[in-house]
Amino acid sequence: MTVDIVDHSSLLARLVSCVFRKRVAEGPDLGLQFLSLPPGACDVLVPSRLPGLDGGKPLAPWKLVEDPATLPDLPPPPGFLKKGKGKGKGQSASGLKGGLGKSNWIASFTGQKGKARGASQVEQPDQQARAGSLAVGRFGVEENPVPNFGCFDPEELKQSTFNCTTLVVERGCCIVPDALPSHSCTQLCGLIDAVLEEVQQKLRNAPDDNTRDQVRLTELGSVHAEDHRWDVKLPLCSEVRCAVELLVSSLGSLLEDLVSRDAVLAELACVVSDPGAKQQPLHADTLRIGSACAPSVTVFVPLQDTRAAMGPTILCQGTHNLESHLSLFKCEQVFMPQDVVVKKHGGLPAISAAGTAIIMNSNLLHCGGANLPEAMGGSRRRLFYVTFQTPGNTPDRSSFSLREDLLEEYYLSDFDSGPSLEHSPDPVRKDLLLGSLRGDSSAMLDLGIYLQSQGDPGAVEYFRKAALKKNVKAFAYMADVFEQGLLGIPRNPEEATKLRNFGLAMEESMNMEAGSDSPPASAHLQVSEQSEQRHFGAAEASEDNPASAMSSA
Known part of the structure; x- marks a missing residue:
């Protein structure tokens, strides 16, 4: 299978474009694990001819353009003071092996010379405490001084x-x-x-x-x-x-x-x-x-x-x-x-x-x-x-x-010395959470719906978990979140359409594999505000009430 170069839109959009033409032959598993990844997580996809592994399983149809050496460095951690160059990339500490595929252990630490106190206190460079150095095979033993935590x-x-x-x-x-x-x-x-x-x-x-x-x-x-x-x-x-x-x-x-x-x-x-x-x-x-x-x-x-x-x-x-x-x-x-x-x-x-x-x-x-x-x-x-x-x-x-x-x-x-606080038990939430932790995809979906009715942003994570378990309805709820920009997720109507289409394709493929005469996928993916209100008694949504809108998946 050849993957065409696509634009910088979301990962799922790129994934859908790769999968749809092969969804019947390849089955719905291809790319399922990547539903948990964010929109725009990968920068660029490039064409790739895919050789088969043992058993004929195809390799992943993408790779990043970036070479590891070209990935931009992050800003230094707060309080980090780099002093000197240490050892170069080509030097290794005695007795250590490094490089790809090798285990690199902590090998050498310097002694601690004091403690960093408070957020506002700044030590002079020559007073920086040495909190130790990681032995990294390809980089040698790092000798840059760093402050204590x-x-x-x-x-x-x-x-x-x-x-x-x-x-x-x-x-x-x-x-x-x-x-x-x-x-x-x-x-x-x-x-x-x-x-x-x-x-x-x-x-x-x-x-x-x-x-x-x-x-x-x-x-x-x-x-x-x-x-x-x-x-x-x-x-x-x-x-x-x-x-x-x-x-x-x-x-x-x-x-x-x-x-x-x-x-x-x-x-x-x-x-x-x-x-x-x-x-x-x-x-x-x-x-x-x-x-x-x-x-x-x-x-x-x-x-x-x-x-x-x-x-x-x-x-x-x-x-x-x-x-x-x-x-x-x-x-x-x-x-x-x-x-x-x-x-x-x-x-x-x-x-x-x-x-x-x-x-x-x-x-x-x-x-x-x-x-x-x-x-x-x-x-x-x-x-x-x-x-x-x-x-x-x-x-x-x-x-x-x-x-x-x-x-x-x-x-x-319950563990501090302050006055006791009353916390009303929530048996519905607890039961759904238990079911979700035990791997029940229906409980994951229902917990997502319940959390959404409470305005809890964790609902998105449970919709995603249910989708990973091939729960087709979860795609509709995720699509609604993107379509309306709910639960802290930016509004993205195009992503919502892709999610719905991906769910439809998955159900179609699953039905074909099972030889099922079940109703069309669209019937399962049309999730209405009224059905959710019947399930959890959610309040009526309005544009002037964002908290209420979260309950209208």
């Missing part, structure tokens, strides 16, 4: 959180040492090791793959490789609850400033990595691409002193924005090696003592580092974390780590 003592935060809040808004992260006392860290270490051993025993004793999959879904988050890295969902037992309360108390009103006391508990878990765990790909927990949701706030706490060889969390300050997310997407499209991706986005390892709180905007690019073999200094690393979600914003939570019994049950106000 913004650091605030709990005592400072009790007096005022203004500087800390300002810094988190600007850079997307900060550090609070001694946020969790050592006795609580030790207690949590024992509890987490015991919970993980119990989960591993359940997996070993499972009689079949279905049972093992159920154990993983219930007990583990999506970040795990069962030999070296696990994401353990934690129960809200007395030890864990006490730790969360101590943590929230140490941060003063910081979390309230960032997400409010009405913020819902969205994650409660611990990432455990053992020697041999590979570095994670750079990512953000919630995307700015194709979403208008406000970010959540995550607090990471290493439960033991974390050395460089243990693979500390790598944070890219100042990347909690659309520009950085699009840059990362481009890097992934051209298969740029992860060491280069991390360097390009200014990644720095958060080496820290036990009990240090790392506060992070969920849009920030970050990843877990590589835990080296024991002979090279690696050892078990436990990273306890808790996430609070901004009210009225429901991002795709399929990758969030929280036990089902805690879903939509607790809020920030």
Whole structure:
């Protein structure tokens, strides 16, 4: 199949033009995974003759024109001071191998010489603390001095959180040492090791793959490789609850400033990595691409002193924005090696003592580092974390780590020392969210409709998830969002037409494959305001009432 050069319109429009002529022969799967990508995510498509892989499966019908070396550099992270050139691209540190397809580990860090205090304090260049350097194979060991992450003592935060809040808004992260006392860290270490051993025993004793999959879904988050890295969902037992309360108390009103006391508990878990765990790909927990949701706030706490060889969390300050997310997407499209991706986005390892709180905007690019073999200094690393979600914003939570019994049950106000707040239970929302997390496409669609009736911008993400599951009606709802410019998505009538047509083509192809005599696709794609009002009792929409218009898909 040959793909013609097309204009700079949305990715989906380009995808549709590639797929329609082959939709019957190729089936509707071609390009489905790209429905989650934003309009305009790729810059240019070029003609490509597609050889077949083993089994005759065609290769992807596009590639970016840009060479990795020509991708523009991002502005330096806030507070970053580049001094000197370091080693050139052609030089490698002794004993390290680099380049495409090779693993590059953290190899060398300089000593820390102090702490950066407050958002307004600026150190002189010769006083810059060296927070360490990443060994990047093709670039050698980076020697540029960089400042420490913004650091605030709990005592400072009790007096005022203004500087800390300002810094988190600007850079997307900060550090609070001694946020969790050592006795609580030790207690949590024992509890987490015991919970993980119990989960591993359940997996070993499972009689079949279905049972093992159920154990993983219930007990583990999506970040795990069962030999070296696990994401353990934690129960809200007395030890864990006490730790969360101590943590929230140490941060003063910081979390309230960032997400409010009405913020819902969205994650409660611990990432455990053992020697041999590979570095994670750079990512953000919630995307700015194709979403208008406000970010959540995550607090990471290493439960033991974390050395460089243990693979500390790598944070890219100042990347909690659309520009950085699009840059990362481009890097992934051209298969740029992860060491280069991390360097390009200014990644720095958060080496820290036990009990240090790392506060992070969920849009920030970050990843877990590589835990080296024991002979090279690696050892078990436990990273306890808790996430609070901004009210009225429901991002795709399929990758969030929280036990089902805690879903939509607790809020920030349940863990601080302020007056209690009443939160009315919403059984409809909770049931739909549970169904969506279990992979039910109908629940995804219905949750999107429900969120839209509440003016929640997360509705778009659930329409998209349902469309990825081949739920044809989801295309109509997405089309209405683009057509009317709802939920923070810019108005784009042309994109709306493409979405409707793509849904029609998909249903037509599915019906042909199934030999079905079902009604025409158009009957399923005509979603009216009246039908939605019957389903959820949405208010009548009007041009003068944008909030009401959101309920008229």
